[in-house]
Amino acid sequence: QSALTQPPSASGSLGQSVTISCTGTSSDVGGYNYVSWYQQHPGKAPKLMIYDVSKRPSGVPDRFSGSKSVNTASLTVSGLQAEDEADYYCNSYAGSNNVVFGGGTKLTVL
Amino acid sequence: QVQLVQSGAEVKKPGASVRFSCKASGYTFTDYYMHWVRQAPGQGLEWMGWSNPNNGGTNFAQKFQGRVTMTTDTSISTAYMELSRLRSDDTAMYYCARVPGGMAYHFDYWGQGTLVTVSS
Numbered sequence: 001q002s003a004l005t006q007p008p009s010a011s012g013s014l015g016q017s018v019t020i021s022c023t024g025t026s027s028d029v030g031g032y033n034y035v036s037w038y039q040q041h042p043g044k045a046p047k048l049m050i051y052d053v054s055k056r057p058s059g060v061p062d063r064f065s066g067s068k069s070v071n072t073a074s075l076t077v078s079g080l081q082a083e084d085e086a087d088y089y090c091n092s093y094a095g096s097n098n099v100v101f102g103g104g105t106k107l108t109v110l
Numbered sequence: 111q112v113q114l115v116q117s118g119a120e121v122k123k124p125g126a127s128v129r130f131s132c133k134a135s136g137y138t139f140t141d142y143y144m145h146w147v148r149q150a151p152g153q154g155l156e157w158m159g160w161s162n163p164n165n166g167g168t169n170f171a172q173k174f175q176g177r178v179t180m181t182t183d184t185s186i187s188t189a190y191m192e193l194s195r196l197r198s199d200d201t202a203m204y205y206c207a208r209v210p211g212g213m214a215y216h217f218d219y220w221g222q223g224t225l226v227t228v229s230s
Contacts, residue, residue, distance in 0.1 A: 003154070036216035038155070045205060045223055046147075046155065051216035089155050093215040097160070097169040099145075104154040 004029065004090055004102035011108040012080045020105045022073040022090030028100055030071035034093035037066060037075045040104075041086045049088075050075060077107070085109040112136040114206050114221035121227045127194040130224050132206030139187040140164045142208040145217060146180065146191045150202040160209065161189055196228045 005023040012018035022029065022037075029035055035053045038046035048057050050066035053073065063078045073092070077084055090102040117131040132144065146158040159170035161180035168180045179192040189206055204224045207217035 032215075034213075034215040038217070040155075045220040046207075046217070047220075048216060048218050051214075051218075057218065091155075091157075091216070098171065099157050099215050101147075101155045101157055 002100070004092060004100055006088075006090060006102040006105045008103070009106045009108065011110055012077075013110045014080055014082065016080050017076060017078045018080060018107065019074050019076045020088055020090075020107065022075070022092075022102045024071050024073075024092055024100070026071060028092040028094040029068065029073050031095065032093045033068070035066065035068055035073040036091045037064075037073075038089045038091065039084075039086045040089065046089065080109050082109055112208075112219045114208065114219055116204075116206060116221040116224045119225040119227070121229065122196050124197055124228055124230055126196050126228075127192055128196060128226055129190060129192040130204055130206070130226075132189045132191075132221050134187045134189070134208070137208075139182075139184055141211055143211060144180075144182065144189040145207050145209055147205045147207055147217070148202040149205070149223075150199070153202075156202075158191070158204075162211075163189065164211070193226075196226075198228050200226065201228045202226060 033053050037050040039049050040046040053068045054066040065076045089104045094100045113135045115133045140163045143160045145160040161168045163182040182189045206221040
């Protein structure tokens with residue numbers, strides 16, 4: 001299965017909002033409501049931020065939200081803070097007990 | 111609290127095999143699948159496969175089939191992954207990550223990672 005498509009980079013100013021896209025196909029993103037998003041700071045393990053398209057785990061700020069339209073999922077970070085600067089990866093169930101990641105997006109907070 | 115503690119860094123020669131461990135604590139080991147994900151230096155995350163501690167079932171990404179083995183030892187709440195016929199492009203950080211059983215496909219806890227360097 002091919003990796004999901006994410007923009008390599010995204011940026012926003014402190015306090016503003018930014019949206020990161022994750023494009024797949026009807027065989028993965030579009031076919032299931034099992035899209036998740038992960039934040040990864042340098043040298044650290046990834047951290048779950050959103051699962052099942054739009055659900056937030058306990059402890060994740062409500063500034064982080066997720067959505068999906070057809071074959072594209074999106075992660076929106078509102079009220080950007082300096083600590084939000086990190087790499088973000090989407091992930092989707094791809095059928096047949098397989099999952100696939102996106103290539104990752106480096107978020108810069110200006 | 112939930113913890114996944116992975117084994118230490120390894121240096122291997124091309125053609126060799128490597129075995130990682132991932133010891134789980136703070137939850138019922140058999141209630142969650144254990145997945146393995148790797149990340150080459152400066153690159154993105156790559157899903158490798160999973161093992162089901164409840165019944166020993168496994169599933170691997172097509173890219174790794176024939177080269178990877180995933181097992182679990184429920185008596186010590188530990189998952190293992192072995193990767194054989196190592197190549198230089200297998201140099202990466204390898205993570206274990208748990209996924210709730212049933213219809214769920216998100217990784218809610220991750221190990222700290224094991225760095226594998228493949229070099230002659």
